[in-house]
Amino acid sequence: xxxxxxxxxxxxxxxxxxxxxxxxxxxxxxxxxxxYLTELGVDLKTLSSQGTWFVVKRVEIDYKGxxxxxxxxxxxxxxxxxxxxxxxxxxxxLRNTRSEQSGNATALVEAKTTLVCIDASFRPAAIDDAxxxxxxx
Amino acid sequence: xxxxxxxxxxxxxxxxxxxxxxxxxxxxxxxxxxxYLTELGVDLKTLSSQGTWFVVKRVEIDYKGxxxxxxxxxxxxxxxxxxxxxxxxxxxxLRNTRSEQSGNATALVEAKTTLVCIDASFRPAAIDDAxxxxxxx
Amino acid sequence: xxxxxxxxxxxxxxxxxxxxxxxxxxxxxxxxxxxYLTELGVDLKTLSSQGTWFVVKRVEIDYKGxxxxxxxxxxxxxxxxxxxxxxxxxxxxLRNTRSEQSGNATALVEAKTTLVCIDASFRPAAIDDAxxxxxxx
Amino acid sequence: xxxxxxxxxxxxxxxxxxxxxxxxxxxxxxxxxxxYLTELGVDLKTLSSQGTWFVVKRVEIDYKGxxxxxxxxxxxxxxxxxxxxxxxxxxxxLRNTRSEQSGNATALVEAKTTLVCIDASFRPAAIDDAxxxxxxx
Numbered sequence: 001x002x003x004x005x006x007x008x009x010x011x012x013x014x015x016x017x018x019x020x021x022x023x024x025x026x027x028x029x030x031x032x033x034x035x036y037l038t039e040l041g042v043d044l045k046t047l048s049s050q051g052t053w054f055v056v057k058r059v060e061i062d063y064k065g066x067x068x069x070x071x072x073x074x075x076x077x078x079x080x081x082x083x084x085x086x087x088x089x090x091x092x093x094l095r096n097t098r099s100e101q102s103g104n105a106t107a108l109v110e111a112k113t114t115l116v117c118i119d120a121s122f123r124p125a126a127i128d129d130a131x132x133x134x135x136x137x
Numbered sequence: 138x139x140x141x142x143x144x145x146x147x148x149x150x151x152x153x154x155x156x157x158x159x160x161x162x163x164x165x166x167x168x169x170x171x172x173y174l175t176e177l178g179v180d181l182k183t184l185s186s187q188g189t190w191f192v193v194k195r196v197e198i199d200y201k202g203x204x205x206x207x208x209x210x211x212x213x214x215x216x217x218x219x220x221x222x223x224x225x226x227x228x229x230x231l232r233n234t235r236s237e238q239s240g241n242a243t244a245l246v247e248a249k250t251t252l253v254c255i256d257a258s259f260r261p262a263a264i265d266d267a268x269x270x271x272x273x274x
Numbered sequence: 275x276x277x278x279x280x281x282x283x284x285x286x287x288x289x290x291x292x293x294x295x296x297x298x299x300x301x302x303x304x305x306x307x308x309x310y311l312t313e314l315g316v317d318l319k320t321l322s323s324q325g326t327w328f329v330v331k332r333v334e335i336d337y338k339g340x341x342x343x344x345x346x347x348x349x350x351x352x353x354x355x356x357x358x359x360x361x362x363x364x365x366x367x368l369r370n371t372r373s374e375q376s377g378n379a380t381a382l383v384e385a386k387t388t389l390v391c392i393d394a395s396f397r398p399a400a401i402d403d404a405x406x407x408x409x410x411x
Numbered sequence: 412x413x414x415x416x417x418x419x420x421x422x423x424x425x426x427x428x429x430x431x432x433x434x435x436x437x438x439x440x441x442x443x444x445x446x447y448l449t450e451l452g453v454d455l456k457t458l459s460s461q462g463t464w465f466v467v468k469r470v471e472i473d474y475k476g477x478x479x480x481x482x483x484x485x486x487x488x489x490x491x492x493x494x495x496x497x498x499x500x501x502x503x504x505l506r507n508t509r510s511e512q513s514g515n516a517t518a519l520v521e522a523k524t525t526l527v528c529i530d531a532s533f534r535p536a537a538i539d540d541a542x543x544x545x546x547x548x
Contacts, residue, residue, distance in 0.1 A: 010301070010304055010305050010308060011152040011153065011154065011158060011304055012152065012158055012160065012301040012304055014152050014153035015148040015149065015151050015152065015153065016148065016151035016152065016153065016154075016155045016156070016205070016206045017148065017153075017459075017464060017466070018153045019153070021148060021149055022437060022441075022466075022467045022470070023149065023434045023435070023437035023438055023441075024434070026433060026434035026437065027284070027286040027434055030284055030285055030286055030433075030434075031284050034284060043344075044344070045343060045344040048428075053428065055428070055433075055474070055477075056433045056474055057473070057474055058471075058472065058473050058474065059433070059470065059471070059472050060469075060470070060471050061469065061470050061472075062468070062469050063466070063467055063468055063469065065533075066466075066533065068153070069153045069319060070317075070318070070319040122476075122477065147438070147441055147442050147445060148441055149438040149441055154322075154327060154329070159300060159304075159329075159330045159333070160297045160298070160300035160301055160304075161297070163296060163297035163300065164297055164421070164423040167296075167297075167421055167422055167423055168421050171421060180481075181481070182480060182481040185291075190291060192291070192296075192337070192340075193296045193337055194336070194337055195334075195335065195336050195337065196296070196333065196334070196335045197332075197333070197334045198332065198333050198335075199331070199332050200329070200330055200331055200332065202396075203329075203396065206456060207454075207455070207456040259339075259340065285426040285427065285428065285432060286426065286432055286434065288426050288427035289422040289423065289425050289426065289427065290422065290425035290426065290427065290428075290429045290430070290479070290480045291422065291427075292427045293427070295422060295423055297423065342427070343427045
């Protein structure tokens with residue numbers, strides 16, 4: 001059950017090589033994960049006010065083709081693993097073109113991101129059952 | 138008594154127009170003001186731990202010429218006004234070229250920035266005398 | 275005839291003061307201007323491929339209140355002046371709350387931005403009539 | 412032969428979690444690689460004017476501890492592999508503390524980054540011998 005977020009590329013996303021700057025895809029991926037969780041009813045703001053945060057522990061990201069100014073992109077987000085204190089996301093960036101279905105589109109960027117649940121002291125903490133149930137659905 | 142901070146332009150500072158993105162000069166100016174204050178012995182981190190912050194209230198910024206990838210820039214910072222709860226900075230960006238003295242160089246960007254001293258509730262607060270004395274020197 | 279763009283605040287927009295970083299509102303304003311022009315049929319990407327760019331010449335920005343993580347904001351964009359080679363935009367950021375109409379909401383940030391039309395040599399160029407007609411509508 | 416770049420953390424590097432935003436370390440790593448190559452006499456700006464670019468193909472990044480506002484960091488950069496069309500960098504971020512030698516400091520962030528040499532059409536291109544000789548030294 002993949003979540004899709006549409007993103008348009010603006011000047012502030014690009015660099016003087018004429019393409020989206022490599023670090024900025026991590027911003028797109030943050031937005032994709034947040035919207036995916038929001039849709040499942042997991043509200044990161046409320047969680048942080050209760051002393052629970054999800055922080056990024058590891059990212060593996062492959063750049064396969066450049067996105068450019070004014071492109072309409074799709075940020076596709078899926079959860080691939082859930083453990084006691086961590087969640088693993090698989091995400092990819094597709095260029096949204098009218099002439100092809102996004103299911104067949106070649107990914108421009110692919111990333112595997114591991115988030116760890118932490119408490120206010122930055123120590124790993126078990127993910128709450130209420131959250132786990134929502135993500136597993 | 139102007140403070141000068143040297144900054145090199147990297148890919149992450151630029152956009153696909155081939156020049157430094159207009160919002161990113163505000164990051165350079167933050168760095169310039171912070172280093173100016175640090176040199177005078179005003180430590181923003183310590184102040185924030187004591188419940189005092191300086192936040193930007195207003196910026197007027199004029200873009201006169203583009204800075205480009207790999208340019209070595211000078212961020213020139215001066216205080217032009219000090220009031221009970223606010224400080225006004227005049228800042229400019231010069232391209233650091235060997236063949237000209239920076240005093241004569243044409244500014245690429247000029248900005249006037251007003252900072253307001255606030256407390257933890259985001260309310261204006263009188264700037265501490267110890268800070269005023271350092272800035273006036 | 276104001277254009278309204280909805281923007282959600284993510285972690286990458288904020289700083290450790292707990293609010294949106296002051297330079298990042300200029301990214302929101304870029305997006306607002308671009309969507310406003312797109313809606314009027316002015317396509318900045320096509321124009322740049324024809325040797326015409328709009329670059330920011332001056333910004334006056336007033337910060338009146340902080341936006342925070344997970345806020346839903348409205349970026350309101352209007353054109354207030356059109357000259358031979360330049361366009362002046364008035365823009366503001368409102369917090370989108372259910373209980374109030376955005377018309378009455380207090381702006382968190384207000385900005386007046388002047389864009390200049392330039393050619394490939396960064397020289398001012400008269401704005402094409404076809405563009406002027408669309409913006410004047 | 413590791414290259415060390417000192418970086419201070421400013422507000423624009425952080426997020427409302429109180430720490431450096433996870434994508435911003437990739438900016439630090441860009442700066443580290445650029446300064447490493449510059450020191451070896453490999454000038455990325457000149458190369459791009461000759462139709463040669465190095466683009467990031469893959470990043471593996473592990474976040475082990477947070478960097479915070481006003482921290483003085485060290486970006487440590489080494490080349491670990493050179494192939495016909497690609498270079499692999501190993502980089503890490505250390506907190507620069509007076510009381511410990513950076514050789515012993517625990518890395519806050521570690522990354523392995525693969526750069527690919529491309530031509531103007533974004534096709535892989537053999538890395539020039541003159542560059543290889545400099546990097547191998």
